[in-house]
Amino acid sequence: MITIENLHKYFENKKVLNGVSLNIEEGTSSVIIGGSGTGKSVLIKCILGLLTPEEGRISIKNNFIFENGKFKKNSKIKIGMLFQGGALFDSLRIWQNVSFYNIQNGKNKKFCFEDAILNLEKVGLSSDVVNLYPSELSGGMQKRVALARAISIKPDIIFFDEPTTGLDPISADVINKLIIEKVRDIGATSLTITHDMSSARTISDKIHMLHNGEIIWEGNKDTIESTDNPFVVQFINGLSEGPIN
Numbered sequence: 001m002i003t004i005e006n007l008h009k010y011f012e013n014k015k016v017l018n019g020v021s022l023n024i025e026e027g028t029s030s031v032i033i034g035g036s037g038t039g040k041s042v043l044i045k046c047i048l049g050l051l052t053p054e055e056g057r058i059s060i061k062n063n064f065i066f067e068n069g070k071f072k073k074n075s076k077i078k079i080g081m082l083f084q085g086g087a088l089f090d091s092l093r094i095w096q097n098v099s100f101y102n103i104q105n106g107k108n109k110k111f112c113f114e115d116a117i118l119n120l121e122k123v124g125l126s127s128d129v130v131n132l133y134p135s136e137l138s139g140g141m142q143k144r145v146a147l148a149r150a151i152s153i154k155p156d157i158i159f160f161d162e163p164t165t166g167l168d169p170i171s172a173d174v175i176n177k178l179i180i181e182k183v184r185d186i187g188a189t190s191l192t193i194t195h196d197m198s199s200a201r202t203i204s205d206k207i208h209m210l211h212n213g214e215i216i217w218e219g220n221k222d223t224i225e226s227t228d229n230p231f232v233v234q235f236i237n238g239l240s241e242g243p244i245n
Contacts, residue, residue: 001024001025001026001027001028001060001061001156001157001189002022002023002024002047002058002059002060002157002189002191003022003023003024003057003058003059003060003062004020004021004022004023004043004047004056004057004058005021005056005057005058005059006019006020006021006055006056006057007019007020007021007043007046007053007055007056007057007058008020008053008054008055008056009039009042009046009051009053009054009213010054015213016039016042016213017039017042017043017046017053017056017213018212018213018214019056019213019214020039020043020056020210020213020214020215021215022208022215022218024189024191025189025206026061026189027187027188027189028189028190028205028206029180029183029189029190029192029203029204029205029206030190030191030192030204030205030206030207030208031191031192031193031194031199031200031203031204031206031207031208031221032191032192032193032194032207032208032209032210033193033194033195033197033200033207033208033209033210033235033236034193034195034209034210034211034235035195035211035235035244036195038210038211038212038213039210039213040193040194040210041084041161041193043193043210044159044161044191044193046058046066047159047191048079048081048159049065049066049071052069052071053066054069055069060074060077060157061077077156077157078153078154078155078156078157079155079156079157079158079159080149080150080151080152080153080155080157080158080159080188081150081158081159081161082143082146082147082150082158082159082160082161082163083146083161084161084162084163084165085165085166086134086142086143086145086146087146088134088142088145088146088149089134090133090134090135091133092133093130093131093132093133094116094120094129094130094131094132094133094134094137094145095112095113095116095117095120095130095131096112096116097134097145097146097149098115098116098119098120098145098148098149098152099112099113099115099116099149099152100149101149101152101153102115102152113130115152116130116148116152117130119148119149119151119152120144120145120148122148122151122182122185123144123145123147123148123151123178123182124144124174124178125141125144125145125148129141129145139166139167139171140167140168140171140174140175143163143167143171143175144175144178147163147175147178147179147182151182151186151188154186155186155188156188156189157188157189157190157191158183158186158188158189158190158191159190159191159192159193160179160190160191160192160193160194160203161192161193162193162194162195162196163175163176163179163192163194163199164176164194164196164199165196169198172196172198172199173198173202176198176199176202176203177202179192179203180202180203190203192204197235197236197238200221201221201224204221205220205221206218206219206220206221207219207220207221207224209229209231209232209235211231211244216229216231216232217229217231217232224236230242230243231243231244
């Protein structure tokens, strides 16, 4: 579904992505792990077209969306996104947040309102919340609303940026299980970035580790515990001593 070849991204003199190559198979759930500042969020923003790489190629379904330093629009692929902080609009009611895409595309209010209720129910929220504002919900409920918005367009691909950040362990487990269930229901391909190994083990089919702007290890989630890669061993076990400073 997604192929990345030799992707480079700089910020002034700082090299953030240093020749990243990655293949994400259609219908799978892939997770990119790595410490803070390793380039995980930058990689997703490059795929989304929010940042322009200096070098490399990105293709979706064998169609290049980025090559020769330029992005090409592909309106046939729908992409959903669950941002790290939820990124809900504070001034909009919950139903308006969930149906933001439909509202922007001119759908009538009745359709948007009813569609929002349906998608909120899919993530375990009742119609009682539709007229509330994000500030009136807990962090876990806000993440559910953000997930409802991400799946509302029935995306072909859905990205998750640190989906469990700021949540207690129980709420994090609920969100992880919702991600598995909803991605499966809509038949999407998903790519998640996280430093939370519990989340990575729960939602992934395949795990990739990004370090110093490069993919240094990848494999099925069942094989990560048996790897002898010292960077992976240090990271997944949360060890202060090892090759990662």
